[in-house]
Amino acid sequence: xxxxxxxQKLDAGLPxxxxxxxxxxxxxxxxxxxxxxxxxxxxxxxxGPFTMHDLDNLGRGMExxxxxxxxxxxxxxxxxxxxxxxxxxxxxxxxxxxxxxADAQACVAASRAETPGNRRGLGLTGVGMRRDxxxxxxxxxxxxxxALDDVVVAIMVEKRECVEDLDxxxxxxxxxxxxxxxxxxSMSIGHTGKRGSPEVKAAERKTIETxxxxxIAPRIEISEPAEAEPxxxxxxxxxCIGWDVRILHNYWTSRxxxxxxxxxxETTDSKAAxxxx
Numbered sequence: 519x520x521x522x523x524x525x526q527k528l529d530a531g532l533p534x535x536x537x538x539x540x541x542x543x544x545x546x547x548x549x550x551x552x553x554x555x556x557x558x559x560x561x562x563x564x565x566g567p568f569t570m571h572d573l574d575n576l577g578r579g580m581e582x583x584x585x586x587x588x589x590x591x592x593x594x595x596x597x598x599x600x601x602x603x604x605x606x607x608x609x610x611x612x613x614x615x616x617x618x619x620a621d622a623q624a625c626v627a628a629s630r631a632e633t634p635g636n637r638r639g640l641g642l643t644g645v646g647m648r649r650d651x652x653x654x655x656x657x658x659x660x661x662x663x664x665a666l667d668d669v670v671v672a673i674m675v676e677k678r679e680c681v682e683d684l685d686x687x688x689x690x691x692x693x694x695x696x697x698x699x700x701x702x703x704s705m706s707i708g709h710t711g712k713r714g715s716p717e718v719k720a721a722e723r724k725t726i727e728t729x730x731x732x733x734i735a736p737r738i739e740i741s742e743p744a745e746a747e748p749x750x751x752x753x754x755x756x757x758c759i760g761w762d763v764r765i766l767h768n769y770w771t772s773r774x775x776x777x778x779x780x781x782x783x784e785t786t787d788s789k790a791a792x793x794x795x
Contacts, residue, residue: 519650519661522609524558524586525668528694528735533755536588538562538739539762542572544579546762551583558586560758563599564614565590570602577607577649588612588672593621597642600628605648610670612697617679619686625673626692631666638667639692670694672737675725676702684728695735695756698725726752 527534536558539546550559561568561576573589580587587608591599593615600611613625623640630641643666645658656662671692676699680687688696700713700722709715729736730753737756738749741764746757778785 519656519665520581520607520609522586522665522668522670524588524610524670525694527557528670531755534558534735534737534757536560536758537760538758540566541762542566542568542576544575544582547576547579547585547587548583551580551585556585558588558610559583560588560590560612561608562590562761563603564592570606573603573606573608574649580607586610588670590614590674596624597628600625601643601646602648604629604643604666604669605646605650607649609665609668610672610695612672612674612695614674614699615677615702616673616675616687617677619683619690621680622673622687622690622693626671626690629666629669629671630692631663633663636663636667636692638694639671639690641666672697674699674702676700676706678703678706681721681724684725688728688732688734693734695737696725696729697737697739697758698722723752726754 524534534557535555537550537556538560540562542561547559550556559580576587588610589599589603589608590612591614596613603611611629616622616625626639627642629643630636630639631643632641645662647653647657650665651657651662672695673693674697675681675684681703698721700718703721704710704712704715704718707717709717712718726736735756736754737758738746738754739758740746741760743759775785
């Protein structure tokens with residue numbers, strides 16, 4: 519079984535860095551690995567189309583690149599997509615849309631083995647003939663059960679109900695990492711689009727401080743390194759920087775504008791790149 523480097527760093531208290539992709543082209547994973555700075559790549563499957571074959575190919579790309587993989591999945595697909603992604607080689611799952619303790623328990627259960635004595639929560643996952651076990655080589659072995667126990671379970675704190683019951687939700691055994699979602703949270707409290715409002719920032723701070731108090735790793739999504747500084751001062755050590763689609767959009771917007779000016783072409787700008795951020 520392949521070592522789970524993200525789990526190893528979390529257990530050792532070391533900082534981690536990831537980046538996001540919505541594309542399922544595995545060559546992007548290889549390029550991210552070749553950059554030499556990232557512990558894992560998050561495939562944000564909640565927002566893009568993919569097939570089961572794509573998950574396998576991304577799993578292969580992660581092995582070639584020597585980095586870990588996280589998949590972000592939406593509510594309603596917890597059990598199926600978590601099981602298939604882990605089977606393809608992903609070693610971390612980010613669950614979106616949690617609202618209740620029962621939701622948190624379902625996330626943990628979707629990632630762990632169905633066997634007594636799990637260190638990190640009760641599970642529902644059985645034996646499979648998938649890539650993670652070499653199809654036939656490690657299925658049902660103690661190494662397989664340990665690998666499921668080592669899967670990094672991350673959750674999105676992004677709904678009003680989740681923030682209101684945060685202590686009880688984060689008390690569910692098996693949650694390793696938490697990401698606050700300002701866009702969804704602002705929508706859920708009726709302040710759509712106001713990610714920087716005092717109410718949203720207060721909920722983010724509450725989430726970070728509660729995680730640190732409970733020994734759970736808070737993770738922050740950023741676009742530029744300078745954005746990390748205030749969070750580092752709070753004690754945050756885990757970040758995920760950049761999205762492939764935003765990187766491309768920003769490039770095409772800025773370079774297209776520059777070329778249009780050189781060519782004397784009048785254009786009607788779409789939404790500014792920083793507005794899309």
